[in-house]
Amino acid sequence: EVQLVESGGGLVQTGGSLRLSCAASRFIFSNYCMGWVRQAPGKGLEWVASIKEDGSEENYVDSLKGRFTMSRDNAQNSLYLQMNNLRADDTAIYYCARLGSNWIWAFDIWGQGTMVTVSS
């Protein structure tokens, strides 16, 4: 079964950093664009960032540019999100998601998510 498994979430103080990871399995990871989507407690979905298949280009929501950096290691079938200078409003479940083939071009596979809590 095609699978994405996030890890790295937890409790961090305001101003701290966290690095989230997403392990992909049972599909050719290097063939797909990938993304991160977050969901604050009781709120809707917010796209955070996406990265091309070969890692050559990333795109971010404007409000997070400069604090969050997305990367990938195709040899390790892994996706990452480096989060710096964290704020209380970054508290959310962070989902890793696959952007389907060019024919689909929607987030077709999602991980279970990892919770990030930012507290003072």
Add this chain to the structure above:
Amino acid sequence: DIVMTQTPLSAPVTLGQPASISCRSSQSLVHSDGYTYLSWLQQRPGQPPRLLIYKISNRFSGVPDRFSGSGAGTDFTLKISRVEAEDVGIYYCMQATQFPYTFGQGTKLEIK
């Protein structure tokens, strides 16, 4: 940024009856390649989102045929022909035509 607006935000429905959710975008979602990257996702309580529909009207693998999508340009609709208990959850539209990708606020489907 493209703003996605869903209506209603809450949809109480009787089992076996149809349901309809509307999604309107602040600008056309037609990409320069001619395709419209509007998708619908379902999020059951305590679960991650699940893709239902992509490119307006294409059902994703394993999605029951009681779900259908329609629309064009800036106005889109998700319909459930006969609501079942397992359809309870929040439904989101999402555009992937232009960065930043954006979601609607979500529509909560509940059983009357």
